[in-house]
Amino acid sequence: MTNTDKESLPTVDISPFLTETGSPKDRAQTVNSLHQACKDVGFFYLVGHGVSEEEMNRSLDLGKQFFHLPEEAKQVLSIGKNDHARGYQRLGENVTMYKRDWHEGLDFYKPIDDSHYLRQHQLPMRGENRWPESIPEFRPTFEAYIEKMKQVGEAVMKAMAIALGMEETFFDGLVNDSFWVARVIGYPKLVSQNGDVGVSCGEHTDYGCLTLLLQDSTMGALQVQTRDGSWINADPIPGAYVVNIGDMVDVWTNGLYTSTLHRVIHKGDNYRISIPFFFEPNFDAVIEPLDTCISQSGGKKKYESVVYGQHLLRKVANNFDVVEK
Numbered sequence: 001m002t003n004t005d006k007e008s009l010p011t012v013d014i015s016p017f018l019t020e021t022g023s024p025k026d027r028a029q030t031v032n033s034l035h036q037a038c039k040d041v042g043f044f045y046l047v048g049h050g051v052s053e054e055e056m057n058r059s060l061d062l063g064k065q066f067f068h069l070p071e072e073a074k075q076v077l078s079i080g081k082n083d084h085a086r087g088y089q090r091l092g093e094n095v096t097m098y099k100r101d102w103h104e105g106l107d108f109y110k111p112i113d114d115s116h117y118l119r120q121h122q123l124p125m126r127g128e129n130r131w132p133e134s135i136p137e138f139r140p141t142f143e144a145y146i147e148k149m150k151q152v153g154e155a156v157m158k159a160m161a162i163a164l165g166m167e168e169t170f171f172d173g174l175v176n177d178s179f180w181v182a183r184v185i186g187y188p189k190l191v192s193q194n195g196d197v198g199v200s201c202g203e204h205t206d207y208g209c210l211t212l213l214l215q216d217s218t219m220g221a222l223q224v225q226t227r228d229g230s231w232i233n234a235d236p237i238p239g240a241y242v243v244n245i246g247d248m249v250d251v252w253t254n255g256l257y258t259s260t261l262h263r264v265i266h267k268g269d270n271y272r273i274s275i276p277f278f279f280e281p282n283f284d285a286v287i288e289p290l291d292t293c294i295s296q297s298g299g300k301k302k303y304e305s306v307v308y309g310q311h312l313l314r315k316v317a318n319n320f321d322v323v324e325k
């Protein structure tokens, strides 16, 4: 059932696209609910994704274990000692719209080889992923988790292609080598400070195709802007992902599906963990508005074409505070 009521996000069941056995009727239902959700809010709960609550909780728990390590152990993985993108970012090192975000993070990107554009040009994100060695289960657990998330991302993009009136396989060649990002975020209680500290994570849109957000049971932290400008909570529902679409879907659809502003304000006493998986286009994918979407949205092309990797590089350049290492 698609719930479009103002106070809560709609739900999409992706299971008919993850198994071979999805009936035409069930697939149509998924496509319709996805279309409505992407048009109305750009945020929805995703169920039927095949990831068990146990797997979800294991990842969240490993994230928590990592952030509870002593600061020196975390600093070994610092992005400043690597490629300025892969690795650990201490509290306040992330910046959104020139303000420090009150969280710490650990980022993993799709591994690349020496022929990759990022290595050839000595750019951020060109390095190797940095895994916490003192937590041996961390790497295998996350690597298995990432594989699942890629499959879920591909399935949602298939349903989205149909929702847009394209062939089911339309996005395949644009996302089959997804330049994904898996981010583990730790949020201490937000305390008001002097200076330039903003919120837990300042308002922003995500950059690529889809964000599949796993969050712990903390309520009231993640907020989403609705079309009328008000903010609603995107609270966790056990077993469901909160999914939102990114800037590249906005471009493909000529604004028919919006990449919606969201932010995090965590004022609770607990230490919150979230794990967004950013399912993104291929690094070199050229993204441009689809003809069918241009005609469904007034006939005027709103965006120029963009290479995803270049969009990402521009965004990442503004993501971090310059700190002494």
Ligand SMILES: N=C(N)NCCCC[C@H](N)C(=O)O
Pocket: 094, 095, 096, 097, 181, 201, 202, 204, 205, 206, 207, 278, 315, 318, 319
């Ligand atoms: N790939 C994504 N979406 N990463 C998280 C973005 C958080 C906002 C970011 N500091 C910004 O200023 O865009």
Ligand SMILES: O=C(O)CCC(=O)C(=O)O
Pocket: 183, 185, 201, 206, 213, 215, 222, 262, 263, 264, 274, 275, 276
């Ligand atoms: O922690 C959250 O709930 C959301 C984080 C987020 O929006 C992001 O990292 O892009």
Ligand SMILES: [Fe+2]
Pocket: 204, 205, 206, 211, 262
């Ligand atoms: Fe986000």
